[in-house]
Structure formats: C-alpha cells, structure tokens
Amino acid sequence: MSSSSAHTYKQAGVDIHEAASLVDDIGVLVKRTQQKRKLANPFGLFAAAYDLSAYKHPIILTGCDGVGTKIELLLKHDQLEAAGKDLVAMNVNDVLTTGADPIMFLDYVGIPKIQKTQITRIIAGMTEYLEACNCILAGGETAEMPGMVPEGMVELSGFAIGACEKEDLLDPGTIAAGDVLIGWPSAGFHANGFSLVRRIIEKEKLQFSEDEMRTLLLPTLLYHEQPAALKAAGIRPRAMAHITGGGLPENLGRMFLKRGLGANLRIPFWQNDVVQKVLRHADPKDAIDTFNMGLGWVAIVSPADADKALACGQNAKIIGEMDTSAEVRVEIV
Amino acid sequence: MSSSSAHTYKQAGVDIHEAASLVDDIGVLVKRTQQKRKLANPFGLFAAAYDLSAYKHPIILTGCDGVGTKIELLLKHDQLEAAGKDLVAMNVNDVLTTGADPIMFLDYVGIPKIQKTQITRIIAGMTEYLEACNCILAGGETAEMPGMVPEGMVELSGFAIGACEKEDLLDPGTIAAGDVLIGWPSAGFHANGFSLVRRIIEKEKLQFSEDEMRTLLLPTLLYHEQPAALKAAGIRPRAMAHITGGGLPENLGRMFLKRGLGANLRIPFWQNDVVQKVLRHADPKDAIDTFNMGLGWVAIVSPADADKALACGQNAKIIGEMDTSAEVRVEIV
Known part of the structure; x- marks a missing residue:
C-alpha cells in the first residue's frame, strides 16, 4: 500500500519517465546510423543482434576505450559534439587497424542527473561519425548516478565491434x-x-x-x-x-x-x-x-x-x- | 632536449610503467577465461579477434551496462570481487536472454589512481564469472583519471558479445x-x-x-x-x-x-x-x-x-x- 512517507525512486533522484523520453529523442539519431547496415533484432530482445550470415569465414573484432581526462576540457568549453566524436573514433579506429569494417558501436554515459540537451548533443556527435563509417549505434547505457559522478562531469566509455572475412584480417x-x-x-x-x-x-x-x-x-x-x-x-x-x-x-x-x-x-x-x-x-x-x-x-x-x-x-x-x-x-x- | 623544468607524464599523475605491470598481473586471470574458447588474434593486433567460421548462420548479440550506484556501497564495504561479478552478470545475462552463448566481455575501469590490488580483485571477480560461462575476457581499458574520478571511487562499465546460430535466436x-x-x-x-x-x-x-x-x-x-x-x-x-x-x-x-x-x-x-x-x-x-x-x-x-x-x-x-x-x-x- 502506498503511503506518503514511503520512499519513491523519483525522490531518490532518478526519473524513469525523463529517461524514457530521452530514449525517444535518441531514436531519431540512431536511425541515421542504420542506413547501410541494419540490426537483425526481433522486437523486444534484450540485446542488439547483427546477422553475419553473408560472411563465409567471419572474424569479429572488438575493443573498448574512453576519452580520458580530455572530457574535463571538452565539458568546460562546451564541446559536447566533439566528445561524442572522440569516443567513437577512439574505438572505431582501433577496429579499423585490423582490416575489418566497424559494424556496431555501444556507448556508456554516466552522469549525476539526466540533461536531455547535453546527452543528445554528445550522441549527435557520435552518430555523425558513425554514419560516416556505416557503423550502427547498437545500444548503450545512460546511467544516472546522483552523488556518484561529480556535478558537471560526464563519464564516457565506448565499445566497437567490427567484422571481416578471415582472409582480410591483417597480420x-x-x-x-x-x-x-x-x-x-x-x-x-x-x-x-x-x-x-x-x-x-x-x-x-x-x-x-x-x-x-x-x-x-x-x-x-x-x-x-x-x-x-x-x-x-x-x-x-x-x-x-x-x-x-x-x-x-x-x-x-x-x-x-x-x-x-x-x-x-x-x-x-x-x-x-x-x-x-x-x-x-x-x-x-x-x-x-x-x-x-x-x-x-x-x-x-x-x-x-x-x-x-x-x-x-x-x-x-x-x-x-x-x-x-x-x-x-x-x-x- | 630534456630539461628539469619540462613536464613529464608521471608528474601529471599517470605512471605508464605501473599501468604496464598491472597488465601483466591481469594476464594470468585473463588466461583462465580462455580454456574452452580462444581469441583468434595474430600477435600485435589493436583489437580482440574471434573466429566465427564454425557457425553456419552466425548472429552476434551485444549489450552494455554498468553496476550503477551500487558501486558506492560495494567500495565502502570492500566488496570488490562482488563488483566484478555484478559487472559481468549485468551484461552477460542480457546476452543469455536471447538464446546466445556469451563469447567475449570487455571492461572499462575509470579510477583516480591505479591501485593494483584494487583492480586485480575486481578483475578476479569478473574472471570467476566469465570462466563459469566460458566467456573470454577479451580486453578492456583501465583509465587513470586523476582529478576527474572522485577519490576512492571506481567507475565501471562493461560490454558483452554473444553468438548463436540464426535458428537458435529466440523471438x-x-x-x-x-x-x-x-x-x-x-x-x-x-x-x-x-x-x-x-x-x-x-x-x-x-x-x-x-x-x-x-x-x-x-x-x-x-x-x-x-x-x-x-x-x-x-x-x-x-x-x-x-x-x-x-x-x-x-x-x-x-x-x-x-x-x-x-x-x-x-x-x-x-x-x-x-x-x-x-x-x-x-x-x-x-x-x-x-x-x-x-x-x-x-x-x-x-x-x-x-x-x-x-x-x-x-x-x-x-x-x-x-x-x-x-x-x-x-x-x-
């Protein structure tokens, strides 16, 4: 039974509806990254799916990186789109070194409080780069962590997956x-x-x-x-x-x-x-x-x-x- | 030409050699996650490679998550191994829902200053779970960010990749x-x-x-x-x-x-x-x-x-x- 003295999640600083509305906004940007490649997801799946059936001998490649302490200066000077591009490039470039094509990218954003404009600008930077290299923004996590991430700070990490035929993998x-x-x-x-x-x-x-x-x-x-x-x-x-x-x-x-x-x-x-x-x-x-x-x-x-x-x-x-x-x-x- | 007044990276709070020694320690743990599955990496590659040639119609699945604000309590009560397990399970379980096998996991750890014991304990927790489900710890990034991550805090995010035959993907x-x-x-x-x-x-x-x-x-x-x-x-x-x-x-x-x-x-x-x-x-x-x-x-x-x-x-x-x-x-x- 609900009572006025009982604690709710919103009082704890987390607003699920604000988070859901953010997901809608980002959806438009995400679509831009699925023009040449598309996810193979049945509706309702808990993970992003990609079909590699067209490859004869598929090799997948993966790496993980962040933008390090550059983020402090990027935030201070309002370069949010650049932060998104840095995150993509730091990961996708590593995949590209192997001879593979980048196919999926995922981002993790940790923030003290969801600010839609801020996150949307970071993701706009990400999608601009991802669209350029035909890499799908396949998912991500925006973690609202009041009291854990310093005010004004954004934690960013990213993760890219590439694929190539075995014979195309550089050695x-x-x-x-x-x-x-x-x-x-x-x-x-x-x-x-x-x-x-x-x-x-x-x-x-x-x-x-x-x-x-x-x-x-x-x-x-x-x-x-x-x-x-x-x-x-x-x-x-x-x-x-x-x-x-x-x-x-x-x-x-x-x-x-x-x-x-x-x-x-x-x-x-x-x-x-x-x-x-x-x-x-x-x-x-x-x-x-x-x-x-x-x-x-x-x-x-x-x-x-x-x-x-x-x-x-x-x-x-x-x-x-x-x-x-x-x-x-x-x-x- | 080097001069005593010139700034070095170590003075800036980042010790590359300490970081390299950490990589050696972790290597022993990582090997435990490669008993049934192995990376297909030629030496020196910038990304982790996995060979899916044995699949007829491979689908790959991926997701990204962190451990949220639980990390504060985990750190306060010295439950570092539990933090590593949480990180793996939050990601691998999402992949498992699809009917796929988890094959690779990557972690991102952001810290104010590298403390070998701390990170090794987190990774020991991760590898215990990864070994249990035959998922390779395929890579990761330990970002030393003095002044950006609050003292005593650890930022954790993880990424998992799974694979299955197209016909085994749940719908x-x-x-x-x-x-x-x-x-x-x-x-x-x-x-x-x-x-x-x-x-x-x-x-x-x-x-x-x-x-x-x-x-x-x-x-x-x-x-x-x-x-x-x-x-x-x-x-x-x-x-x-x-x-x-x-x-x-x-x-x-x-x-x-x-x-x-x-x-x-x-x-x-x-x-x-x-x-x-x-x-x-x-x-x-x-x-x-x-x-x-x-x-x-x-x-x-x-x-x-x-x-x-x-x-x-x-x-x-x-x-x-x-x-x-x-x-x-x-x-x-």
Whole structure:
C-alpha cells in the first residue's frame, strides 16, 4: 500500500519517465546510423543482434576505450559534439587497424542527473561519425548516478565491434625489415595525453582564445578513408596503427618489437601553433612517448606498395622504414 | 632536449610503467577465461579477434551496462570481487536472454589512481564469472583519471558479445496468451535500484551488521545454467528475461505489451530478511517497478513445456500466465 512517507525512486533522484523520453529523442539519431547496415533484432530482445550470415569465414573484432581526462576540457568549453566524436573514433579506429569494417558501436554515459540537451548533443556527435563509417549505434547505457559522478562531469566509455572475412584480417606478423611506414596527419592531440596537457596549461598559466581552445580540443579524426583507399588501390598493408597514448614508439612497437624488428622514423615538425604552445613546455622525449606528434594513423606496407599508398587519403607521407634494431627511434626533422 | 623544468607524464599523475605491470598481473586471470574458447588474434593486433567460421548462420548479440550506484556501497564495504561479478552478470545475462552463448566481455575501469590490488580483485571477480560461462575476457581499458574520478571511487562499465546460430535466436514475437511464466530466484537486489536503497538506508538510519551488508550486496546471479538446462531438456522458450531496473513490469512488458499481450503474475513474498529491512520502507508499487522482488530470471514457455521447465535449474516456480490484458499485473501472495 502506498503511503506518503514511503520512499519513491523519483525522490531518490532518478526519473524513469525523463529517461524514457530521452530514449525517444535518441531514436531519431540512431536511425541515421542504420542506413547501410541494419540490426537483425526481433522486437523486444534484450540485446542488439547483427546477422553475419553473408560472411563465409567471419572474424569479429572488438575493443573498448574512453576519452580520458580530455572530457574535463571538452565539458568546460562546451564541446559536447566533439566528445561524442572522440569516443567513437577512439574505438572505431582501433577496429579499423585490423582490416575489418566497424559494424556496431555501444556507448556508456554516466552522469549525476539526466540533461536531455547535453546527452543528445554528445550522441549527435557520435552518430555523425558513425554514419560516416556505416557503423550502427547498437545500444548503450545512460546511467544516472546522483552523488556518484561529480556535478558537471560526464563519464564516457565506448565499445566497437567490427567484422571481416578471415582472409582480410591483417597480420602484423608479416611486417619485415625494409617495409615502409606511411603516416597520415592527426587533427591535434586527439584524446590522449590530456593529463599532461592540463597540467602544463595550469602550471604554465597558458592562455587560449576560445578559437584556439576549439583547435586544441578538435576531435580525434576518424580514419575510415585510409583503409578503404588502400584496399581500393589493391594494397594489403602488413599492418595499420592508430597512434594514441604511448605515441609512435608504443603503438608501433607493440606490433613488432618482440620479433626483433625496429623502425627508424624521421617525422616532420608538428605544424600546429596551438599544439606547440603546449608542447614546448613538455619534456621532448616524454612528448614523443605520449602524443601522436601530428600523425594519427600509420600503415606499414611493402616497399613495392609505398608509392601507391602515398596517393591514398590526403597528405600521406613516408615517415620511415622497418629495420632489425628492435627499437622505435623517432627524430623530428 | 630534456630539461628539469619540462613536464613529464608521471608528474601529471599517470605512471605508464605501473599501468604496464598491472597488465601483466591481469594476464594470468585473463588466461583462465580462455580454456574452452580462444581469441583468434595474430600477435600485435589493436583489437580482440574471434573466429566465427564454425557457425553456419552466425548472429552476434551485444549489450552494455554498468553496476550503477551500487558501486558506492560495494567500495565502502570492500566488496570488490562482488563488483566484478555484478559487472559481468549485468551484461552477460542480457546476452543469455536471447538464446546466445556469451563469447567475449570487455571492461572499462575509470579510477583516480591505479591501485593494483584494487583492480586485480575486481578483475578476479569478473574472471570467476566469465570462466563459469566460458566467456573470454577479451580486453578492456583501465583509465587513470586523476582529478576527474572522485577519490576512492571506481567507475565501471562493461560490454558483452554473444553468438548463436540464426535458428537458435529466440523471438519474443512468438509469445502467446496462455503461455506460462517461470521464475528463478535472485540473490538480493542485484545491481539495480540502489539509488533508492541508499536513500532509504540514509533517511531511515538503518543499521546493518557486516554480515547483513554482505547479504545486501550479494552480486547479481549469473543465469547461464537456466538456458543451458532448458536447451538440454529440449525446450525452446518463447523468450527469457533478465529482471533488472524497472522490475518485472518493465522487463517483461517490453517483450509483448505493444502486441496487446499482458501477464498476470502472483509471486511469493520475498523471503530475505535483510532485503525486507529496506523494502518495508519503500512505496510498494514503486518497489515492484524498481526491484526484481526475488526473481532475477524469467522464461516464458508454452503450457506444454511448463512442467519440464520447472525441473531446469534450482527453485524454479510458475509465477503466472500470459493473457490479452496489455498490462503486467504483479500480486504478492
């Protein structure tokens, strides 16, 4: 029997009807991500279903990531759409490195209190990127956690699933000495190293105009065109890498150091005035081990494919070659 | 050139080497989840790969969830293994409702500062459940976010992927009036409704012994044995439901209300002294719309299968039948 002194869920700070109305709003955005691919869900299922029957020997690929401490600056400067794009790109790019197509993405959003406009803007950013790479926004969880997530904060994590035919899965084990490394530009720091960026801004009392801050916070680029262009040019890369936290040394090294291979990289000076305002206060070696240094995507190809690969996507450049040094050396030239 | 005044990543509160050492520790636990199923990863890949070639018409299923505000109590009472189990069960159970086998799980952990023992205990809980249902811990992200996640807090979210043959995917569209609902017990509140639970504990100044608190915080049961037993008994359920936030009305209703079907449920009084200490302060209707009320798993089966289904898993009971009322009525008897 209901009584006025009994506790309800709404009093506890959770409004189920507000949450349900949010689901309707998001539904419109979600539909945009199901133009080329569609879920195979019977009505009422508790999980998102996708039919892989068309694949002969399907391999699925998956990864999970967040946007790290960049979220604080994104929220402070009202870059909610960029936050959504960062979340998608951080996950989808990892799937794209394998040679697979991204097919489904799920997001987890933790907030102190549901604010429809805020969440809708984050999801609008997500769906813009997802639509671009034909990846379905297959689900997600918006967790209202009054008292657990700090006021004004948004916790974001994401998760992508890709699929490809077994024969199309790239194998970093095929990388050999003499192979050529091709790099494509990043848009800025993307979503890595922001603990260091924030510390430098604070300690050095750096000032940025709102324009400069938007540049500093540009979302991680989505690298779906590079693998597609390489494939269209008939090139099967040895491997591809998404350059995130750990920079070029870690993200490349993990693919070949244990086999005694190394890479000798000569990369151009990072022409980005806003980024350099921060970067000149960082320890140079630490910068190389933390930031993408202007290169967000790298493909390793056979020497015979290097010229053709350079024509794939905009502003590709040769940044070095594989050797047997068992280390990744990065020189800025 | 490095200089003593330049900022490093470690000064910014992020220790990459500590993080790498954590990865080694977790590796031992992860191996336990790859006894029956194995990843198909070539060395060095940026995403976890799983080979579905053995399936004729593979469907993959996926969902995403966290443990909500229960995490605060779990941390306060040092129930880290339970937190890991809750995270797995909240996700894997959703996949299990579809008739699929869970094959991969990924976790996202956001913390102010990496504490190896803390994370290892959470992951030990996860791997215990994952090993039980032969689901691979395929990856995850541990994000160290000094200054963003409150001190002493842990943000947890998880993602599960399942797979099944197309013909084995359950279809809630087959539910019909006259079908029988079978329920299996929950261990407690599981990981839902804790905003309300916490509010009641606080406002009513409820006191619990540490034993009682452990009972209150028992992890969500993993319902992998129920679908397996139904399958072994030759029963194809119309549908199965994991009873989480929204309780029996929402979690059952989503599968059939839109088709004009309803369910008439008579459920037993929830025999759990610790749960009842909280429950008697909740608005009774709100309780039914929020908590699992002692039933964490429901299968809807044809009347002809009801008796056989009752023998599947422990303590199953008939809780009601489908009708054409277009509503879910719950009476406690």
